[in-house]
Amino acid sequence: MARMTMIEALRSAMDVKLASDPSVIIFGEDVGYFGGVFRCTAGLQARHGEERVFDTPINESAIVGLAVGMAAQGMRPCVEIQFADYVFPAYDQITQEAARLRHRSNGQFTCPLVIRMPTGGGIFGGQTHSQSPEALFTHVAGLKVVIPATPHDAKGLLIAAIEDPDPVIFLEPKRIYNGPFYGDHSGKSVPWASHDGGEVPEGHFVVPLGQARVHREGAGVTVLAYGTMVHVAEAAAAAAGVDAEIIDLRTLLPLDLETITASVQKTGRCVVVHEATRTSGFGAELIAEIQEACFWHLRAPLLRVTGWDAPYPHAQEWDYFPSPARIARALLEVGKD
């Protein structure tokens, strides 16, 4: 075991796979010599060579399109889109090509591909450095969608994603790259070194895709969250004095409905929390599934705390980002009998 930040954990995952599997290859904008704008690939090119870790032109469609061609041949590309906000030029290649290749070719060609992208807000990133586009991928049959909330899970999930035979969208909440974030933006940052989630095995290990994690056991209300919001929800529940059962979904597609329904059937109440905008966001899918599976166990309407249905602002960062106070209000509201 070692103490790692999420950046170090992700780098360690790629390092482990580069060393053990010659078909693994890493590329993207600035990921080579420089080691990535967030340092996630620092040192990997020096250690594994330019043919395994290299820089690309600023062309997201090419990054993913090249990766689809390589993956179809049997390589395992793990590529980076610098910000999730910039994935859209590659949307055609991801949704119409990578996601469907196995199905449309009846297994003649497959796409074992990982697309890493920093996601989420809370960093004064404004409109194009803060978005959470997960719902635009969970709606696509053939993709898997993963988002870790701790360094431990980041490494285990990324290794599992690279080893997965299908294309995986790997969203990395950049707000928690260096430490957990509890929604307190007054200036005091917390390092991963002081959090249990920063304990990461050094060698090979996996966190299986498709399995949620009970972040905090509780009996009062189920909170469904992922990424940064796992920690913000934890702080909100503590502040509100609510005995919340916080579930870190970890994989959004395929969804661990078993863990979710077991919790909601126990608590009878549920609040969904995500940074992404509300309308047609992933929260809508969660609420629909819970309504179908847990209707007779529910003791209150299902609530959502999400980003507002507006482009992510700059100056109004903390009025937009779902705050502990907003989440606490929802927890108290849903807890009323």
Place this chain on the structure above:
Amino acid sequence: MSTARLSFPRPPARPDQAPDFSAIVVPQAGALPVPPPDLDAGASRPFATGMIRVLDDDGRAVGPWAEYLGDLSAEPLLRGLRDMLRMRAVDRRMLNAQRQGKTSFYLQCTGEEAIGCGFQRELSPGDMNFPTYRQQSLLIAADYPLEALMGQLYSNDLDPLQGRQLPIMHSARDHGFFSISGNLGTQYVQAVGWAMGCALRGTGEIAAGWIGDGATASNDFHSALLSASVYLPPVVLNVVNNQWAISTYTGVAAGQSETYAARALGYGIPALRVDGNDYLAVIAVSRWAIERARNGHGPVLIEWFTYRVAAHSTSDDPTAYRPRDEAKAWPLGDPVDRLKTHLILRGDWSEDRHRQAEAEILDEVTTVQKAVEAHGTFVDPQPISPAEIFRGVYAEPPPHLRRQRQEMGF
């Protein structure tokens, strides 16, 4: 007062007008030399703006590219002629089948047969094409079984793709034919990625990208050329310029460009422009480009200059946007007729043998077609299991797909 005026390119002739190809310059056969294999972009300019042609107006093979082919025996040319006749027979029979409602959709490649048929015969096992929907000629020349090809068109139980894909969206990995997508341009950059994989692994294999003139306007045409220019993988990038993108005249895709081939020069990729209806030019240039890529000299782009004789698809009526007899006026003629004339001139073929071959091939194709139709058509379906919808979405079905399959009753 502004004098700025927009340009809206239009074809030389519309349905009520006489065909007009007077703007097309057709250089003499044999005029261009064979460049060295390490040709660079700058030196390729005459090839990118001219046109490599081997067969002259009389059907003689002339010039350096004919010499490059060496002492070409009749056998490979007769095989090429049979490939093209076979392609034409399949197109004819399947157009007919669509008109009879036996399949929902079809796309012919009439007039473009030489390009895929010739190129494929120059590839080696393990090389991979990234075709569009109009390169079925690659499959024919790869000796892909007609049962599988037609099974796909009928979506019956002979369909290797189990009814999941629209007719003509073939996939044949063992025959060097990548899965076709309906989304234009995407495969062009994937071909570059595949070629990068070939180089990284040192397999000695190459990739070939295919795109039409209209689709060169797509983002991924640029993505592919730029990527190929940066990493120099063993890829042959083919542009089939058949003058039409559905109803849109090629000038709308080309703008003020000199040629499609010339676009590659700006990326530092050498390019050649070739008479796509000249089977000998096709095999000569294909051989040169494929060997060049395989020997590590990097990517090359080929513009195949041809004409889309048939409708865009069975859902299209070209008389609504171009002269009815435009194909007859096409200055590069018909690829089958031109190769036939050459072989007769050589004394290796005759009109009689040609008629006989046409009849035999049509008979063979019709026989296979009937056998395939016994496995079901759109008129007389023998449905594939609906459970196939769920198979292959992922390597292993996740819980939500298992639930949906059960909901359907499987």
